[in-house]
Each structure stands twice: as C-alpha cells, then as structure tokens.
Amino acid sequence: MVSPTPSAQVPLVDYLRIGARPYLRAHECTSCGARFFDRRVACASCGKQEFRNARVKNSGHVKAFSIVHRAAPGIPAPYVSAVVETIDGTTVRSNIVNCDATPEAVSLGMSVKLTTYPIGTDDDGTEAIAFGYEPS
Template identity: 50%
Template sequence: MASRVPLVDHLVLEPEPRLRSAVCGTCEADFLTRRNACASCGGTDFGERTWGTDGTVVAFTIVHRAAPGVPVPFVSAIVRLQDGPIVQSNLVDVEPDPAHIVLGMPVRLRTFVAGTDDNGVEAVAYGFAPLD
C-alpha cells in the first residue's frame, strides 16, 4: 500500500478519516488551523479535539472560474458538522448544479487522493458528499 499523508494538518487519516481542531485550554474555542494564541481570549494553551464525519450544508456556491489546472465547475460549501464547528470545503460526488444541492442537505466527510509524488506518496484531501 502506498504511503499517505494528509494535505492539511486538520485532517486525520488513521484509524479512520476525521477532522481535528486545536481547542483553547482557557475558553474552549476551536480552530482548524494551528494557533499561537486564541483569537477569542488570547490564551496560549491548546489541546486537540476530533470531530464526527456528518454535517449539513449551510451555504454553497458553484465556482466557474479557478486557477489554471483546477477543473471547473465545482461546489464550494460551508458545512456545519453535526457535533460542532463550521468548515469550508468542496462538495464531492454531486453535480455542480443548484437543482442537486439544497441548504440543510446532509453530507459526510470523504477523502480522496489529490496527487502522488515521485516516490508514490499520496496526498489525501477531503470534501463532503451527500448522504444517500
């Protein structure tokens, strides 16, 4: 099996894909990115929290123009995780057409290989797919 690495620090691949956040030890604010200080209270002590994989779409847009090499159209969405934070991510496994996407639509975290380097190491990204 090829070696796999997450494309972003807040994606955990093992034992199963999950998102994780840095949680402030003072006020318990969550951040998906590494922090030197809490944006809510200024605290500098952080722990870690992992999240579930299910959520709902709270906003979306269909992107028709992107950087060279990025296939369009695609759906960029704001997803509220069932057990916590709000995340921005792309929707996958759905037609980029408003007729196929509704606010409040249930979705689940999905990972996919975004690329492979010359040594066969796979970079794994994530998106959210509609629940069947």
C-alpha cells in the first residue's frame, strides 16, 4: 500500500492553478473574449463553443464586500466575502484574507492581490488549497 504523501496538494477548485506562482485559469471565448470559471458548453455572451485557457491577472480591486457573521456550518466567522475585479477586467468572487473582518479594515476600491492558503487535509493526507485576495 502506498503511504500518504504529506506534501500532496489539490486546488479547492480546478480553475485555481497552484504551484510556485499561483493564478486563476479562465475559459475564454475565442470569439468574444468572455471569461468563465466553470465547465462550459457554450458562451453565455455570444453562444459560440470554442474556448481557450486564459491566465487571469493576480491584481485587482474590491468592487463589493460583505462581512459575513452568519456563515455556513464549519466556516469560521466573521469573514470577508468580496467581489474583486482584476486589472484585466475579470470579476472573481472570493474571500479577502490576511485582513481584519471589520468594515473599517476593508474598503471599496481597495487594491488586492491573489494569495493561496491551505483549508484542510483529507484522509489520504492530501491538502486542499484555496485562494483569496489580500490587501496589496
């Protein structure tokens, strides 16, 4: 039996690319340039069916946020939920991390950059890696 490899990591979602320089990978419509993070059948903007992988820029700003006190079970609260717009115009939903979860610590328009952090380990010793944005 293969023993668990403690260093094994998986991204929380498949559009997060982990490694030395983590980034988000979008499916970009080759016809109109619309970007999506989920598995696609066709483009919601133009209806075409061809996509390429696009590397989303890691910097952006906070377009909207909420300090969530009543969280889903198992999620530490309060935390900062946010909508981030990256400098290449892609909108991402994420938490703001490495930042106090208070309205005073977060501001609309605040500059942020992508970061990653572990959120837990499964029974095989595989660690799940989430992404968030931190003040920059």
